[in-house]
Amino acid sequence: MFYINEGNKANNNSVISFRQVIFIYKKDYKKYAEQTAQKSNAFTNCIKAFLVGGAICTFAQWLYNMFITRMSEENTRLLVPTVLIFLAALTTGLGWFDKLAKHAGGGTLVPITGFANAIASAAIDNKNEGWVLGLGAKIFTVAGPVILYGTLASVIYGLILYFIRLAGAGGAA
Amino acid sequence: MDYLWAFIVGGLLCVIAELLICYTKLTAARILVAYVVAGVVLTAIGLYGPLVEWAGCGATTPLTGFGYALAEGVKKAVAERGIFGALTGGLTATSGGIAAALAFAFAAALVFKGKPK
Numbered sequence: 356m357f358y359i360n361e362g363n364k365a366n367n368n369s370v371i372s373f374r375q376v377i378f379i380y381k382k383d384y385k386k387y388a389e390q391t392a393q394k395s396n397a398f399t400n401c402i403k404a405f406l407v408g409g410a411i412c413t414f415a416q417w418l419y420n421m422f423i424t425r426m427s428e429e430n431t432r433l434l435v436p437t438v439l440i441f442l443a444a445l446t447t448g449l450g451w452f453d454k455l456a457k458h459a460g461g462g463t464l465v466p467i468t469g470f471a472n473a474i475a476s477a478a479i480d481n482k483n484e485g486w487v488l489g490l491g492a493k494i495f496t497v498a499g500p501v502i503l504y505g506t507l508a509s510v511i512y513g514l515i516l517y518f519i520r521l522a523g524a525g526g527a528a
Numbered sequence: 529m530d531y532l533w534a535f536i537v538g539g540l541l542c543v544i545a546e547l548l549i550c551y552t553k554l555t556a557a558r559i560l561v562a563y564v565v566a567g568v569v570l571t572a573i574g575l576y577g578p579l580v581e582w583a584g585c586g587a588t589t590p591l592t593g594f595g596y597a598l599a600e601g602v603k604k605a606v607a608e609r610g611i612f613g614a615l616t617g618g619l620t621a622t623s624g625g626i627a628a629a630l631a632f633a634f635a636a637a638l639v640f641k642g643k644p645k
Contacts (some may be wrong), residue, residue, distance in 0.1 A: 404546035405539035412538025415585035444632035448640030461545030478637035508568035513614025
């Protein structure tokens, strides 16, 4: 306060007082800093997300190619995400997942690993609050909305398909 | 070749999410919800199926692939059992993944200690 008042006095005759500068600086600096930080980081963040996300998907493809020779396509389609989910839950517990996610952002969020991480970390962090209303309820903090809106969209799609079929059958008859 | 396309398509789907994180105020949970619903919609209008054929796990591993599985499941179920399939198809097709995620998360909670709050 003292310095700001002093500055104000000293710069009384100038076009813009020190106090005003401080005010503008305080008001806009945060915005400015956020904007420039965003711009400089967005590009490198996207590169990291691309590399990590691409690597996870390539690993999934490698698993797929390995399993498909040994079992049915249906089981392979289940086993590949199951392995990824297992690894995500394990590394979440060990604390490694968060370290990678800090750098990879969308790269670890978007693959099924992000879904598994959200469920596993919710389970681990809330077990102290009880098995039913702690872990049991909060395990769905992120999974719940994903399952709800995904299921909702699929039901709507199913109804649309059904009525299209009805209309098609009606038209044919 | 299938590895290359899995890498590129999977990577690009992650970049879209990263752009959403950088330039919008969307939370991670909202992005995941948007991805799943987008997967269902894109599959319904016939765009995601060809992408899965082309990029394999590059398209099925991102959460849009979860939406793809929901939509494909419902399509198959409606063809088999009519309107009841609209209720059963989505969750039936994705039940394995959901159960695996819940079971492994529970096991992780048994083994590991949470962060002190």
